């Protein structure tokens with residue numbers, strides 16, 4: 244009898260322990276949901292109910308029942324704000340290269356098919372020209388490319404598809420200016436943090452790019468501080484701050500409608516005080532009047548440079564806007580000294596030729612490309628990889 248009771252007790256204990264293990268392991272796998280990219284400010288605040296804890300902020304995700312610690316749980320995992328570990332920069336190019344091929348492959352295939360025709364008559368060359376123009380390569384670069392290809396194909400005489408691919412590869416690469424210095428300068432030659440200012444028209448992807456860039460830098464072990472100098476909408480600073488919080492980077496911000504220059508000034512000042520490695524400044528890009536823009540950005544720059552010179556001024560352009568992007572580029576280049584271009588949304592357009600056109604327009608390299616809305620969908624621009632994505636390796 245005693246043995247039976249003992250057996251029952253042991254069985255209960257064992258089952259209980261197993262149950263705890265299963266719950267425990269399930270709980271461990273359950274990662275907290277990532278914070279939203281931008282808080283929805285249009286949603287009305289949830290109304291408090293009887294029994295709610297007064298101090299619980301209403302806009303924070305509620306803990307689910309599985310996240311509540313069991314009484315016997317020895318390993319108590321914190322479930323509040325969890326800092327993400329960004330994807331290292333090294334591995335991501337492979338993934339993003341595939342995405343680039345998907346969006347840009349049609350252009351290369353179209354060109355190769357045309358070049359493979361038995362008779363390369365005037366009509367065919369015109370079609371090649373049209374294909375390049377449609378992809379936003381721009382008039383001048385298109386004419387140069389066609390002229391050089393015509394010449395080299397003539398010299399070649401009989402031609403194999405491999406030879407044609409080789410020719411096209413070389414000529415496209417030349418147009419992309421492979422020897423441009425595409426380093427994003429996030430380090431200062433002085434004893435101050437590197438200072439990067441991000442400019443561009445609203446909606447092009449400035450804040451997103453600033454957030455993505457912060458992640459890359461944090462992944463590289465840098466201490467990053469963000470400056471929310473887009474004070475036009477409160478949501479803009481919230482959006483930047485959310486990006487920063489995900490990787491543990493602080494955002495310096497001010498009141499809505501405040502002076503962007505003073506926030507930029509404070510961000511750099513605090514960056515110097517806390518020994519930050521890099522200060523990233525996100526700006527507003529209202530293009531209502533050029534003088535307004537010029538005043539605002541010019542002032543931000545002047546004021547920041549009371550501390551230290553800007554190390555990088557990145558112009559963000561939306562690749563899907565085509566020639567309109569060139570017009571924007573021209574305006575911004577008149578206002579500030581652009582040192583690098585970020586071409587966003589290349590995942591959403593086949594018009595990758597804009598890379599060629601915009602570098603030509605400004606004489607400034609495309610340094611980074613955006614290939615999606617995901618947090619790690621930002622890649623350094625590499626001309627070789629770009630051409631390979633276009634025409635296949």
Ligand SMILES: Nc1nc2c(ncn2[C@@H]2O[C@H](COP(=O)(O)OP(=O)(O)O)[C@@H](O)[C@H]2O)c(=O)[nH]1
Pocket residue numbers: 443444445446447448449450451452587588589590591612613614615616620
């Ligand atoms: N598909 C895609 N969307 C992007 C990319 N970069 C930014 N976006 C989206 O573009 C929209 C505007 O971005 P935002 O950073 O707010 O632009 P800002 O007004 O210039 O600061 C957002 O919905 C972003 O998710 C990109 O590389 N690819």
Ligand SMILES: [Mg+2]
Pocket residue numbers: 446449450451473479
């Ligand atoms: Mg923004």
